Amino acid sequence: MIRRSFRVRASLAAIASLSGALAALLIAAGAAAAHDPIPTHARNFHGNNPVTFHFVSSPGPWYSSEVIAVAETNFRALNSNNSRVPTLSNATGGTGTVIYSSAANSPCNTNPNPAWLQCTSNINQNEYWTIYIRNLSSGGPSGWDWYEKTGSCPSGTSSCWYLKRAMIHELGHAMLGFPDMCLGSQPCRSEDDTVMNETDPHVGLNGSTPFIYRKCDEAGSQLQWNVISYSNEYGDCFDHIEHAGATGLTANVDVTGSTFFQCNGQSVPVSGRLEVWDFDSYGPLGGNPLEGRVVWFNRGATTNYTSATATGVSPTDNWTKSFGGSNVTYTFTAHFDSAPGDGLADSDRPTFTITWSNQC
Amino acid sequence: MARVSVAVGLVVASAAVILVGTTVIGLMRAPLLPAGSASAGPAASAPAVTPIPSTAMPQSSEAAATAPGVDTSGGGVSVSQASTIDAIPAPLAGKPWTATAADGTVLMGLLGNPARVRLPEGRNVLGTVGSVVVSAQVAPNGTSSTVSFSSLESGVDVFKPIAVPGQLFVGAVAGTMVYATGFDATSSGDPGLVAISATDGTVVTVIEARPQVEDGGPVVARSVLTSPSGRTIVSALCRPEGCAGGAIIDTSTGKVAGALPEDGGASAISDAYALLRSGGDVTTWVELVALKGGEVAWREDAEEIDGAYVTDAGEVVMLLSRDGAAVVDVVSPNGKARSFKNVPGRAPSLWTVQSSDDLAVLGLDGAFPGNAIGEDGLVTADVLDLKMLQISKGAFSVDLDGQP
Numbered sequence: 001m002i003r004r005s006f007r008v009r010a011s012l013a014a015i016a017s018l019s020g021a022l023a024a025l026l027i028a029a030g031a032a033a034a035h036d037p038i039p040t041h042a043r044n045f046h047g048n049n050p051v052t053f054h055f056v057s058s059p060g061p062w063y064s065s066e067v068i069a070v071a072e073t074n075f076r077a078l079n080s081n082n083s084r085v086p087t088l089s090n091a092t093g094g095t096g097t098v099i100y101s102s103a104a105n106s107p108c109n110t111n112p113n114p115a116w117l118q119c120t121s122n123i124n125q126n127e128y129w130t131i132y133i134r135n136l137s138s139g140g141p142s143g144w145d146w147y148e149k150t151g152s153c154p155s156g157t158s159s160c161w162y163l164k165r166a167m168i169h170e171l172g173h174a175m176l177g178f179p180d181m182c183l184g185s186q187p188c189r190s191e192d193d194t195v196m197n198e199t200d201p202h203v204g205l206n207g208s209t210p211f212i213y214r215k216c217d218e219a220g221s222q223l224q225w226n227v228i229s230y231s232n233e234y235g236d237c238f239d240h241i242e243h244a245g246a247t248g249l250t251a252n253v254d255v256t257g258s259t260f261f262q263c264n265g266q267s268v269p270v271s272g273r274l275e276v277w278d279f280d281s282y283g284p285l286g287g288n289p290l291e292g293r294v295v296w297f298n299r300g301a302t303t304n305y306t307s308a309t310a311t312g313v314s315p316t317d318n319w320t321k322s323f324g325g326s327n328v329t330y331t332f333t334a335h336f337d338s339a340p341g342d343g344l345a346d347s348d349r350p351t352f353t354i355t356w357s358n359q360c
Numbered sequence: 361m362a363r364v365s366v367a368v369g370l371v372v373a374s375a376a377v378i379l380v381g382t383t384v385i386g387l388m389r390a391p392l393l394p395a396g397s398a399s400a401g402p403a404a405s406a407p408a409v410t411p412i413p414s415t416a417m418p419q420s421s422e423a424a425a426t427a428p429g430v431d432t433s434g435g436g437v438s439v440s441q442a443s444t445i446d447a448i449p450a451p452l453a454g455k456p457w458t459a460t461a462a463d464g465t466v467l468m469g470l471l472g473n474p475a476r477v478r479l480p481e482g483r484n485v486l487g488t489v490g491s492v493v494v495s496a497q498v499a500p501n502g503t504s505s506t507v508s509f510s511s512l513e514s515g516v517d518v519f520k521p522i523a524v525p526g527q528l529f530v531g532a533v534a535g536t537m538v539y540a541t542g543f544d545a546t547s548s549g550d551p552g553l554v555a556i557s558a559t560d561g562t563v564v565t566v567i568e569a570r571p572q573v574e575d576g577g578p579v580v581a582r583s584v585l586t587s588p589s590g591r592t593i594v595s596a597l598c599r600p601e602g603c604a605g606g607a608i609i610d611t612s613t614g615k616v617a618g619a620l621p622e623d624g625g626a627s628a629i630s631d632a633y634a635l636l637r638s639g640g641d642v643t644t645w646v647e648l649v650a651l652k653g654g655e656v657a658w659r660e661d662a663e664e665i666d667g668a669y670v671t672d673a674g675e676v677v678m679l680l681s682r683d684g685a686a687v688v689d690v691v692s693p694n695g696k697a698r699s700f701k702n703v704p705g706r707a708p709s710l711w712t713v714q715s716s717d718d719l720a721v722l723g724l725d726g727a728f729p730g731n732a733i734g735e736d737g738l739v740t741a742d743v744l745d746l747k748m749l750q751i752s753k754g755a756f757s758v759d760l761d762g763q764p
Binding site for chain 2: 057101102103104105107111112113114115116117118121122123124135137138140141142143173179180183184185186198199200
C-alpha cells in the first residue's frame with residue numbers, strides 16, 4: 001500500500017532568490033558576455049505550415065539548390081533550430097519570394113546603399129517576405145563573388161561570401177523576426193552565438209560557416225515559438241534571462257509525494273515530473289517536459305544511487321521509479337544535473353522518504 | 361499582349377478605387393528644432409571643379425534605330441515603344457523607372473512616356489537628363505567604367521561613350537549633371553564622386569578617390585542622393601551593412617559644403633534636411649536633421665520603415681508598420697504628422713523614385729518594379745494624394761517592355 005502525502009516543490013521565490021544571487025555573482029565575476037536569446041518580433045503565419053516560397057530570376061542550380069537546402073533543411077534543423085516555427089518549402093506561387101537582383105542600390109531599405117549584398121523587405125508581413133540576393137555578376141561591384149557559383153573565390157576571399165550564410169541570416173529576419181545585431185541598441189555578439197550580426201563575414205572569417213543558426217539564435221526562436229521536439233536541444237543561451245540558472249533554463253523536479261510506507265520486500269513506485277520551470281520569462285518553454293533527460297536519486301549519502309528517464313507527456317507525471325527495501329527508512333533526493341551546452345541549469349532537489357517495515 | 365489597364369488618374373478615376381484615409385493631426389515626434397525652411401539657392405549647374413581626363417571610346421556605328429525593338433549600335437542598346445500608356449498624374453510624369461528583365465537586360469523608361477530603352481546586362485542607369493539616358497558599364501578588369509549617353513527615343517549614342525576611372529554604377533541627377541559613384545575594387549578605398557555632364561560628356565571630380573580609407577574594412581562603396589530641387593547632393597561611404605554620414609555637396613559650386621552625422625545613413629534629402637536612418641535590414645530609428653548645423657528636428661523609433669523621402673519643403677513621407685498595419689506618415693519638420701492608415705490589401709512599398717512632393721506612389725515588394733510584374737509585363741501602382749490623404753488603387757500601370 002502506498003500512502004502519498006503532498007507534492008514537493010521548491011518555492012518560486014526561493015528559486016528566484018537563488019537565480020538572483022547567481023546573477024549577482026556572475027556580474028561580480030565580470031561575466032559580461034551578453035548571453036541572451038536574440039530578440040524577436042512576433043510573427044503570425046496564419047496557420048500556414050509550412051510557409052512556401054518561390055524564386056524570381058534564379059541564375060541556375062548553383063543558386064537555387066543552395067537556397068532550397070538552407071530553407072528546407074538548415075532553417076529548422078533539430079540540432080540548430082529546434083523550434084516550432086513553420087518549416088519552409090519551395091513551391092510555385094509561394095508566399096515568400098527570393099529574388100536574384102541586379103539592383104544597383106539596396107532594394108529593401110530606405111538607404112540607397114550600393115554596397116548591398118543581401119537584404120529582406122516586408123519583414124512585418126508574416127509569410128509575405130521578400131529576400132533579395134545580389135547578382136554579383138551583373139552590374140554590381142566587380143570582383144565580388146558568391147562562393148557557391150564556382151566553388152571558389154576568384155578574386156580572393158575578402159570579397160567573397162557564402163550564399164548559404166547570407167540565406168540563413170536573411171531567413172532570420174524574414175521568418176524569425178530577428179533584428180541585426182551589433183547595430184544601434186543591439187549589442188554585438190560572438191559569431192559562435194549568432195548569425196545575425198550586421199556584417200556578413202566573408203569567406204575564411206570566423207562565422208562565415210557553418211550555415212545554420214547558432215545557439216542564441218536557436219534560443220531566441222525557441223523563446224518565441226517553443227520547441228518542436230521536447231527531447232532535442234535547447235539553445236545554450238538562456239543563462240542571462242530573468243530567472244535563469246547558472247547555465248540556462250532552470251529545471252524543476254516534482255515528486256508526487258514526500259513520505260511513503262511499504263511492506264518489507266515490496267517495491268514502491270514513485271513518480272513525478274521533470275520539466276522546465278514555469279516562469280513567465282521563459283515564455284512558451286515554461287512547463288515543457290524534459291523528455292529524455294535523467295532524474296537522479298541520491299539515497300542518503302549515496303550520490304546518484306539510481307535514475308529514471310523522463311518522457312514527453314504533459315502536464316502529468318513524466319517519470320516513474322520503483323524502489324525496494326526492508327526494515328529501513330531511506331531519504332531520497334531527486335535532482336536533474338545539467339550538462340555542458342544543453343541550455344539547462346540544475347534543478348531543485350526535492351526529498352522524499354520511504355519506509356519499509358512489517359507493519360503494513 | 362492583352363492590355364486591360366485604362367487611363368486612370370486621380371481625377372479621372374473610372375476604374376480606380378478611391379479610399380479616404382484616416383487623417384491624424386498632431387502626432388508628434390520630439391521636436392528639437394523649430395521648423396526650418398529650405399534656402400533657395402541657385403539652380404544646379406556644372407560644378408566649378410577641375411575636369412578629370414576622360415577617354416572617348418571608339419564610336420560604334422551610328423545607324424539610327426527608330427523602329428521599335430530594333431537593336432542600335434550604342435553598345436547593344438535597343439528601344440521599343442509602348443503601344444498604349446496610361447495617363448500619368450501630372451506631378452509624376454517624367455519620373456524614371458528601371459527594371460531588370462529575366463535575361464538580365466535592363467529596361468528603362470519615364471512615366472508617361474511610351475519610349476523604352478533596353479540596356480545590355482551589366483549596364484547600370486546612372487540617370488536621365490531630358491531624353492538622354494546616361495548609363496555605365498564596368499570594364500572587365502574593374503578599373504574603369506564606360507559611360508554611354510543614349511537617346512531615350514532612338515537608343516543611339518548622342519555622343520561618344522567615355523571611359524571614367526572606377527566602377528560607376530549609381531547616380532543622381534542634378535540639373536544637367538549626373539553625379540556618379542560606385543565601388544573601388546582595386547584598392548578597397550573610397551571610390552570618390554564624379555559629376556558627368558549629360559550635355560557634353562565632361563567629367564569633373566567632386567570627391568577625390570582615395571586608395572584606402574582610414575577606418576575602412578575591405579569593402580567600401582559610395583551612395584549618392586539628390587534633393588528634389590537638384591541643388592544638393594549627399595554622398596556617403598557604405599559597406600554591405602549600411603551607409604553612414606555623408607558629404608553634403610552644393611551643386612551650384614560642385615564643392616563639398618558640409619557633412620552629415622556619422623551615426624546614421626541618409627535615406628533622403630531636401631536642400632535643408634536629411635532623413636537619417638539606422639543601418640541594417642531592420643530600421644530601428646529615423647531622424648530628420650538640418651543640413652546646416654546638424655540639429656535634430658525630430659526623431660522616431662520605428663521597427664520597420666519601408667521607404668521614405670523628403671519633399672522640397674522638408675516634409676518626410678514614409679511608409680512604416682504600426683500596430684501590424686501599413687501606415688503612410690507625412691511629417692513636417694516640426695514633428696507634426698498626418699497619417700494615412702487605410703492602406704488596403706497587402707502592405708505595399710513606397711516607390712520613392714517615382715513619387716513626388718504631392719503624390720506618393722505605392723507598389724509591392726521593394727523598389728520599382730518589386731514583384732508587381734504581371735505575366736503581361738505590366739506593373740500597377742497605387743497613388744496616394746498627400747494633401748487629401750486619398751488613395752487611388754490601380755492609379756496607373758507601366759508596360760515595361762512595350763512589347764506585345
